[in-house]
Amino acid sequence: MTTTAQQHIGSGFGxxxxxxxxxxGIDLSGKLAVVTGGYAGLGLETTRALAGAGAHVVVAARRPGTxxxxxxxxxxxxxxxxADLESIRRFADAFLASDRSADILVNNAGIMACPETRVGPHGWEAQFAINHLGHYALANRLWPALARDGGARVVAVSSAGHMRGGIHWDDVQFTHGYDKWRAYGQAKTANALFALHLDTLGRDAGVRAFSVHPGPIMTTLQRHLTTEEMTELGWIDEHGTVRTDFKTPAQGAATQVWAATSPRLAGEGGAYCVDxxxxxxxxxxxxxTxxxxAARLWALSAELTGVDAFA
Incomplete structure (x- = not known):
C-alpha cells in the first residue's frame, strides 16, 4: 500500500x-466518529451527516455547554x-477508558488569521498550536482506539490557504515577526503534511489518513476578519453580499465526510482532497505533499508535544 497519487479518481461528486x-446509501451503524469542533459551521454539518447515516458521534468541544x-x-x-495539551490528554484518556474503537477522526476545529496570540506554557503561535499541534497530539493519544479494529480513517481539514506558504522551519512559532496569513498558511500546510505522514505510519494497522480543502465558505472561521478585509479579498462585495461561488455549509462539509467514509477510498490514503x-x-x-x-514535521511535533504513538 502506497500513498495515493494526486489525481482525480472520478468520484461522481463535485x-x-x-x-x-x-x-x-452508506450505513454507518455501529461506527464511532470523533469530530473536533463538531458543533458549529462545517463541524456541525459533519456531525449531523455522520449521525444521520447511523454513526455514533463524539463531539470534542472547547465550549461543551454551547x-x-x-x-x-x-x-x-x-x-x-x-490549545491545552493537558486537556487533550484528559479527553483521550477518558475515551480510551471507555473501551471503544474510533472508526473516524475528523480534525475539523481551527482558527484563521487571528491577531498574534500565544498559547500554552511555551507561548506557541496559536494557529500552529491549535490547527496542527493539538490535532497531532489528539490523534497520537487516540491511536490505540483508531488502530484497534483496523479500517479507521483520519481526516485533517486543511485549506487552499496552504498555498500561502510552507513550514517556516527557521521560526515555526513566528517569534521574529508575526504575519497572520503566513501563519495560517503554515498551519494548513501542516495539516496536509500531518495526514501524509500519519498515513505512512498507520497504513500497516489499517488506518488511512487524508487532508481536505472544504472550498470557499462563510462560517465562524472568518470571525477575526473585518468587512473591509473580506471585501478586499473579494469574498464579499461593497454591500456585504457573499460571492456566488461560495459553498453552503452542507456543501463545505461534503469533502471531509466523503474522505471519512467513501468506499472509493478503500486502500487509498495520504492524499489531499478537494470537491x-x-x-x-x-x-x-x-x-x-x-x-x-512530512516526516520532519512529525519529528518536530513529537518533540514539542512530547507525544508520539509510533516512537
Whole structure:
C-alpha cells in the first residue's frame, strides 16, 4: 500500500455535492466518529451527516455547554481544548477508558488569521498550536482506539490557504515577526503534511489518513476578519453580499465526510482532497505533499508535544 497519487479518481461528486449526498446509501451503524469542533459551521454539518447515516458521534468541544445546545442530544459531547495539551490528554484518556474503537477522526476545529496570540506554557503561535499541534497530539493519544479494529480513517481539514506558504522551519512559532496569513498558511500546510505522514505510519494497522480543502465558505472561521478585509479579498462585495461561488455549509462539509467514509477510498490514503475527489496536482503545492517535510514535521511535533504513538 502506497500513498495515493494526486489525481482525480472520478468520484461522481463535485463542488455542489452536500454531506448528505456523499453518504447516500452508506450505513454507518455501529461506527464511532470523533469530530473536533463538531458543533458549529462545517463541524456541525459533519456531525449531523455522520449521525444521520447511523454513526455514533463524539463531539470534542472547547465550549461543551454551547455544543450541547447546538446538538440537542444528537451526539455525545466531551470537553477538549486543542490549545491545552493537558486537556487533550484528559479527553483521550477518558475515551480510551471507555473501551471503544474510533472508526473516524475528523480534525475539523481551527482558527484563521487571528491577531498574534500565544498559547500554552511555551507561548506557541496559536494557529500552529491549535490547527496542527493539538490535532497531532489528539490523534497520537487516540491511536490505540483508531488502530484497534483496523479500517479507521483520519481526516485533517486543511485549506487552499496552504498555498500561502510552507513550514517556516527557521521560526515555526513566528517569534521574529508575526504575519497572520503566513501563519495560517503554515498551519494548513501542516495539516496536509500531518495526514501524509500519519498515513505512512498507520497504513500497516489499517488506518488511512487524508487532508481536505472544504472550498470557499462563510462560517465562524472568518470571525477575526473585518468587512473591509473580506471585501478586499473579494469574498464579499461593497454591500456585504457573499460571492456566488461560495459553498453552503452542507456543501463545505461534503469533502471531509466523503474522505471519512467513501468506499472509493478503500486502500487509498495520504492524499489531499478537494470537491469530494482526490485533488489534481494543480490544486496542491509541492511543500504540502513532500514526504520528507512530512516526516520532519512529525519529528518536530513529537518533540514539542512530547507525544508520539509510533516512537
Amino acid at each position: 463542488a455542489h455535492s452536500t454531506a448528505e449526498d456523499v453518504l447516500r 455544543a450541547e445546545k447546538a446538538l440537542d442530544g444528537h451526539a455525545e459531547v466531551a470537553e477538549l481544548d486543542l 469530494c475527489d482526490i485533488a489534481g496536482p494543480d490544486a496542491v503545492r509541492e511543500w504540502a 513532500d514526504p520528507d517535510q
